[in-house]
Amino acid sequence: MPASSAAEIARAFTQAWTSGDMATAATYLADDVTFDGPINHSRGKQDYLTGLSAFAQRASDLNILAALGDDEQAVIIYELTTGPHRVAYAERLTCRDGKIQTDRLIFDSYPMRSGQPS
Secondary structure, three states: OOOOOHHHHHHHHHHHHHOOOHHHHHHOEEEEEEEEOOOOEEEOHHHHHHHHHHHHOOEEEEEEEEEEEOOOEEEEEEEEEEOOEEEEEEEEEEEEOOEEEEEEEEEOOHHHHHOOOO
C-alpha cells in the first residue's frame, strides 16, 4: 500500500534512501523539492538526489525514533551511523499530492566537526 500521510511518506522515504534504494526514494520527491540543511542546500529533484546519494553511501544502521504528522507535514527523528559517528537527526518534511515538497534537516554536527567517534 502506498504511503499517504506525511508521516508515512517520511518513514518510507527515509527507509528507502538509508537502505540505498534511491529509485524508490525518488518516487517520494516532487520535481521542485527544496532541501535546507546545515551542510547542504538544494533545489530540484536531481540536485537533491545527488547530495542524498553521496550521503547515503556512508549511512548505515537506521533507527527511526518517531515519525509524526498530518496530511501536509511531518517530523521524523532518527539515529543513523555515518562512518564512526552515530548522530540523531530531525527532519521537517512538507508534502503535497503525496510528494515531498520541502525537507528541513537539523542535527548536531559536533561529533563530525570534532573528529571524535560518537
